[in-house]
Amino acid sequence: MTYEEVIFYVIAVPTVVGAIGVVTARNVVHSALFLILSLLAVAGVFILLAAEFLAIVQVLIYGGAVTILVLFAMMLTRVRDLPAALDGPQRPFAALAAGIFMGISILSVVSTEWPGETEEINVISIEQIGNELFTTWSVPFEIASLVLMVALLGAIILARGEEGE
Amino acid sequence: MIPINNFLVLSAILFSLGIYGVLARRNAVLILMSVELMLQAVAINFIAFAVYLSPDQFTGVIFAIFVITIAAAEVGLALAIILRLYRNKATANVDEADIMKW
Numbered sequence: 001m002t003y004e005e006v007i008f009y010v011i012a013v014p015t016v017v018g019a020i021g022v023v024t025a026r027n028v029v030h031s032a033l034f035l036i037l038s039l040l041a042v043a044g045v046f047i048l049l050a051a052e053f054l055a056i057v058q059v060l061i062y063g064g065a066v067t068i069l070v071l072f073a074m075m076l077t078r079v080r081d082l083p084a085a086l087d088g089p090q091r092p093f094a095a096l097a098a099g100i101f102m103g104i105s106i107l108s109v110v111s112t113e114w115p116g117e118t119e120e121i122n123v124i125s126i127e128q129i130g131n132e133l134f135t136t137w138s139v140p141f142e143i144a145s146l147v148l149m150v151a152l153l154g155a156i157i158l159a160r161g162e163e164g165e
Numbered sequence: 166m167i168p169i170n171n172f173l174v175l176s177a178i179l180f181s182l183g184i185y186g187v188l189a190r191r192n193a194v195l196i197l198m199s200v201e202l203m204l205q206a207v208a209i210n211f212i213a214f215a216v217y218l219s220p221d222q223f224t225g226v227i228f229a230i231f232v233i234t235i236a237a238a239e240v241g242l243a244l245a246i247i248l249r250l251y252r253n254k255a256t257a258n259v260d261e262a263d264i265m266k267w
Binding site: 019020022023031035038045050051053054062074087088098101109114115123128129132137147148154156161 | 216229237
């Protein structure tokens with residue numbers, strides 16, 4: 001095992017442990033904290049893949065904004081005060097479905113010969129990403145900004161409620 | 166050198182845990198967090214394929230950026246809907262929001 005693989009496992013184990021915590025924790029706030037652990041570990045995976053721009057974006061958007069939003073929603077909907085169980089009676093079926101999916105996908109990954117696999121990771125610089133994003137992908141980029149604006153306006157209108165309510 | 170299979174297996178495990186969370190949880194906020202896990206798995210897959218399999222094009226990285234953008238929009242909108250649900254029905258459990266079920 002090379003030292004790179006050791007680093008990979010050091011990062012992959014917190015990712016999986018955090019994900020297991022998210023889906024099994026009995027306390028919703030613990031669940032959100034496990035989500036932060038998992039998302040930051042995924043940022044580490046992005047750095048291992050030499051995508052440092054995405055790692056920065058990951059820490060900013062997921063580590064900061066998304067988890068804060070989720071914690072706010074938990075506070076406002078008072079999930080903790082409600083006595084109802086967090087898991088439904090369908091838990092065994094969910095475990096079965098997820099297990100079958102995991103088995104099939106891992107088997108297909110292991111048994112596939114990836115064509116054109118390189119020995120070295122191709123480092124993709126931020127400059128290259130910027131050039132590509134504003135030339136080849138400029139129309140999808142604009143559509144994505146439009147989607148963001150519409151979604152956030154919709155969120156404001158939905159959360160504010162109707163007049164005289 | 167890390168083989169590409171390591172990243173793909175990690176992504177498959179994350180995605181399956183997300184599926185389990187979406188199916189087993191009853192609270193809408195927890196379901197949303199499981200969906201986030203699945204989106205992360207997809208982003209890992211895109212970037213792994215981009216850096217290992219296509220040296221000249223890096224469409225995977227661009228796609229991962231779009232995945233993160235859409236996920237941010239989705240979280241904002243979904244949390245607003247959950248707040249609305251809580252205000253109308255005093256619960257955030259998805260199996261109690263059954264007005265459209267018959």
